[in-house]
Amino acid sequence: xxxxxxxxIFLVAALYDFLIGLAFxxxxxxxxxxxxxxxxxxxxxxxxxxxxxxxFGIMFFAVAFDPVANRNxxxxxxxxxxxxxxxxxxxxxxxxxxxxxxxxxIIDAAMFVLFLLAYRKRLAA
Numbered sequence: 001x002x003x004x005x006x007x008x009i010f011l012v013a014a015l016y017d018f019l020i021g022l023a024f025x026x027x028x029x030x031x032x033x034x035x036x037x038x039x040x041x042x043x044x045x046x047x048x049x050x051x052x053x054x055x056f057g058i059m060f061f062a063v064a065f066d067p068v069a070n071r072n073x074x075x076x077x078x079x080x081x082x083x084x085x086x087x088x089x090x091x092x093x094x095x096x097x098x099x100x101x102x103x104x105x106i107i108d109a110a111m112f113v114l115f116l117l118a119y120r121k122r123l124a125a
Contacts, residue, residue, distance in 0.1 A: 003067060006118045010064035013077065013111055018057025020104070025050035035100035056080055067118070074119040081112035 024031060028046045032039050040046055060077060063070045088105035091097040 001117055001121045006067045006121065007064050009111075009114045009118055010060045010067065010077075013115075014057045014060035014064055016057075016107070016111075017053045017060060021050045021053030021057060023050075025054070031100070035098060037098045037100050071119070074115060078112060078115050078119065081108045081115060085109045085112060 025047055028043060028050065029039065056077065059073055063073050063077070085105050085108045088097055088101050092102065092105070
């Protein structure tokens with residue numbers, strides 16, 4: 001995997017996570033209502049997750065800007081994608097998982113694989 005490819009992967013991930021976080025932060029109730037998902041008993045649960053996505057998005061921008069210097073941040077991105085994908089997969093398989101969350105899990109699973117390939121690649125400037 002070339003350095004420009006790694007940059008593009010993390011740029012796409014940065015935009016994806018930042019914009020999804022912003023959408024859930026600003027429009028969480030509307031998104032839940034539109035998707036027919038029961039609202040949480042307190043919106044801070046969703047807002048905190050949304051803010052974390054924004055923070056990770058900013059981190060992915062840093063990796064995209066300089067993947068060599070910021071390679072040490074890649075494992076945190078791997079853990080984020082694994083955590084979300086794992087939770088959704090568990091509930092999808094064992095009980096119920098609203099459709100709203102499934103496409104994000106599929107995309108995050110693909111990003112996990114791309115992040116892993118990028119991390120395993122020895123990056124040179």
